[in-house]
Amino acid sequence: MDPHHLRLLRELRDRGSVAAVARALHITPSAVSQQLNTLQRSARVPLTERAGRRLVLTAAGRALAAAAVDVLTALDRADRAVGAHLDDPLSPVTVAAFHSAALTWFPELIRRAPQVRCADEDVARADFPGLAGDYDLVIAHRVAHSPPWPADRVTVLPLIYEPIHVAMPVGSPLADRQRLTAADVAGQPWISVHEGFPVGGVLTAIAAAAGRPLDIVHRVNEFTVTAAMVAAGAGLAIMPALTTVPDPRVVLRPLADLPAGRHIDVLTRPETLHRASVRAVLGALREISRSGGAS
Structure with a gap:
């Protein structure tokens, strides 16, 4: 799964709508929908569903959004570790x-x-x-x-x-x-x-x-x-x-x-x-x- 797609899922959980996610990330709503569809193809069960005119997370989607927080945190920690390694003037x-x-x-x-x-x-x-x-x-x-x-x-x-x-x-x-x-x-x-x-x-x-x-x-x-x-x-x-x-x-x-x-x-x-x-x-x-x- 692409970390960027996981981030979109997490943002949808936190912001409540595709439009809000699009505004926050400075992309179009259609781009958000397309990338969520790409994420959906890698999942075995539906991650989103329609509630009226809104797109909301299913139970599986909420579980994956919660896991996405851990994934994104680990990736950020790894990125910081790499940066520290590259910047350390005394590394062997x-x-x-x-x-x-x-x-x-x-x-x-x-x-x-x-x-x-x-x-x-x-x-x-x-x-x-x-x-x-x-x-x-x-x-x-x-x-x-x-x-x-x-x-x-x-x-x-x-x-x-x-x-x-x-x-x-x-x-x-x-x-x-x-x-x-x-x-x-x-x-x-x-x-x-x-x-x-x-x-x-x-x-x-x-x-x-x-x-x-x-x-x-x-x-x-x-x-x-x-x-x-x-x-x-x-x-x-x-x-x-x-x-x-x-x-x-x-x-x-x-x-x-x-x-x-x-x-x-x-x-x-x-x-x-x-x-x-x-x-x-x-x-x-x-x-x-x-x-x-x-x-």
Whole structure:
């Protein structure tokens, strides 16, 4: 039953005539009658009857009108509860992020927004949009020139564009150069992320630019582990320039002939942004990411 139709029945009980209901609700008497007829079709017994020229409630109609008060009261209470939830700036907000963003931004985020609930989600690029069904805000990344996020499934809120550089040990002859080319690095052993993960596309671009396949020896998704392996001489790697924990044993160099980078965005479902607490956390994320991380 439509709550609006129940309200009409309740108003007819309280006001005594269709005309009085129409005046109170600023609609025509015929509209009142039509909507009461619609309500009647969903009932098993007559709800109204004629008493002379007036339309009055039957016993069943009076019983339903009394029940309608409870229904309308519950709906109003539910509406107020939803409003309070949407307006509460401290209601919990769940945030997921891939590892390097989590490592760089989560400590400062929980300091600024105590309502946040953090989780790490290092997934393949194609799996990030699906996480928006499990978390309020999903910090996701994709390399430049890759397909955009599916706008029909998630709202995309850009954070930053982050350059991606080649990482090498401090003692490497390549570290003496300020800028490198794809040909300079293509012949080295490499440490890559697992297949399907966003920044792996940069290695594919290096191989294409150099005209030769790369020798990928290790696959590690955690950049702090990768940095330690690079420092130990296990190979070169690609690493983000802004969300990487500095390691004095490792040098980062850009590729002069192959500018590489990734978009770091927040993915969310559109309705989630109606909540004041979510908007507050999003604002904090934007400030933290643009200031470079922890303060």
